[in-house]
Amino acid sequence: MKNILITGGAGFIGSHLSEKLLNEGNHVIxxxxxxxxxxxxxxxxxxNKEFELIxxxxxxxxxxxxxxxxxxxxxxxxxxxxYNAIKTIKTSVLGVTNMLGLAKRAKAKILQASTSExxxxxxxxxxxxxxxxxxxxxxxRSCYDEGKRVAETLMMDYHRQHNVDIKIIRIFxxxxxxxxxxxxxxxxxxxxxxxKGQDITIYGDGSQTRSFCYVDDLVRGMTxxxxxxxxMGPVNVGNDGEYxxxxxxxxxxxxxxxxxxxxxxxxxxxxxxxxxxxxxLARRELxxxxxxxxxxxxxxxxxxxxxxx
Numbered sequence: 001m002k003n004i005l006i007t008g009g010a011g012f013i014g015s016h017l018s019e020k021l022l023n024e025g026n027h028v029i030x031x032x033x034x035x036x037x038x039x040x041x042x043x044x045x046x047x048n049k050e051f052e053l054i055x056x057x058x059x060x061x062x063x064x065x066x067x068x069x070x071x072x073x074x075x076x077x078x079x080x081x082x083y084n085a086i087k088t089i090k091t092s093v094l095g096v097t098n099m100l101g102l103a104k105r106a107k108a109k110i111l112q113a114s115t116s117e118x119x120x121x122x123x124x125x126x127x128x129x130x131x132x133x134x135x136x137x138x139x140x141r142s143c144y145d146e147g148k149r150v151a152e153t154l155m156m157d158y159h160r161q162h163n164v165d166i167k168i169i170r171i172f173x174x175x176x177x178x179x180x181x182x183x184x185x186x187x188x189x190x191x192x193x194x195x196k197g198q199d200i201t202i203y204g205d206g207s208q209t210r211s212f213c214y215v216d217d218l219v220r221g222m223t224x225x226x227x228x229x230x231x232m233g234p235v236n237v238g239n240d241g242e243y244x245x246x247x248x249x250x251x252x253x254x255x256x257x258x259x260x261x262x263x264x265x266x267x268x269x270x271x272x273x274x275x276x277x278x279x280x281l282a283r284r285e286l287x288x289x290x291x292x293x294x295x296x297x298x299x300x301x302x303x304x305x306x307x308x309x
Contacts, residue, residue: 001050003065005029005108007058007099008072010037012178013113013171015045016215017070017222022048024223029064033057036075041178058095059087062102068226069110071099074148076115078141078268079184085143092147093154100158103165111167111226112155114234116275117145118170126242126276129170129234140268152234159232167225172238172277176215176297177304187212187298190249191305194258204267206246211276213239214297217290224286231285236277239290255298 004021008014009030014037018028027050030042034055045051056062058073074091075081081088096112103110119127120135135145158164175187193200221237243251249262282288 002026002067003029004068004070005031005064005066006070006072007031007095008037008074008113010034010039010042010053011072012041012176012180013174013215013218014070014072015041015178016176017072017219018042018045018051020219020223022050026050028052029054029066031056031058031062032073036080036180036183038180058098059090061098063105064102066102066106066108069099069103069108070113070222070226071096071110072113074113074144076144078144079182081144082140088143089147092144092151096151096154100154100164104158104162109165109167109226110155111169111222112151113222114152114168114170115144115148116170116172116236116238116277117141118149118152119275120145121272122274125274126240126278127236128278129236129281166232168233168235169222169225170234170236170277171218172213172236172275173210174213174215174218174238176301179301181305181308186210186245186248187301188305190252191256191298191302192309194252194256194260195302195306195309197259199263200249200253200260202245202249202262202264203271204245205264206249206262207244208267208271208273209242209244209275210248211239211242212248212294212297213237213290214292214294214300217292221282221286221288224288228286235281235285236279237282237288238277238279239294240277240279241294242276243294251295252298252302255295256302
């Protein structure tokens with residue numbers, strides 16, 4: 001049994017990761033400040049004697065004994081991370097520094113949840129890990145994009161200077177049950193609008209592309225990276241199927257049997273035109289392969305939101 005800390009453990013991804021690690025026989029410490037996390041996501045775990053909940057913000061240091069740290073704490077959707085941009089970048093700089101200090105003291109492995117946003121609005125497609133990105137350092141998304149880039153820098157410097165055992169995973173668009181209804185992400189937006197019979201809002205002309213990874217596939221990739229000896233990343237994990245935003249909207253209308261119409265609004269600044277991971281490295285080093293087709297994953301997500309709404 002390992003003692004595993006998950007920061008952001010009450011979040012969408014963190015709650016699924018908590019489940020998996022508990023099912024594998026570990027003791028899980030879920031740490032969350034509940035800015036975007038929710039108690040509802042982890043209520044079903046509270047009776048498990050190997051599950052522990054701590055309300056805490058990683059911007060403040062914490063001293064506990066752990067074997068592994070999954071650092072997921074950070075608002076991840078534009079609506080949430082732009083709400084308090086300064087706090088967002090503090091989470092990725094001060095928060096990650098605190099978690100690395102904990103890993104150093106406890107001699108724990110630490111995995112940083114980085115993001116495809118480190119590639120910005122990419123000039124290389126699909127995106128490989130050796131691409132340095134095209135990020136606007138002063139744009140409205142930079143609190144998140146640049147914060148995550150600095151977090152990767154801190155991870156590498158703690159590894160080089162203090163020999164901390166680090167892992168860096170670059171997460172591409174992830175969806176599934178327990179997404180927040182109000183997080184402003186394209187999958188949750190479209191599903192909620194379709195289920196309510198509202199117009200589906202596309203920003204831009206809908207030709208911009210994304211890849212969509214079901215949460216179970218992502219969690220498998222995360223644990224595979226944590227358990228892979230001698231490999232720290234950075235490594236892309238996602239699904240390399242690529243869809244236009246308009247195709248996604250049409251798919252959700254079909255799956256929900258909705259009468260919603262598609263309407264178009266101006267594209268926000270710095271919104272990437274293309275996004276798809278090159279998964280060559282993940283396949284070679286982690287044996288990773290996305291298994292859930294987007295339509296199957298959307299059906300499960302629609303079922304979840306139908307229950308919530």
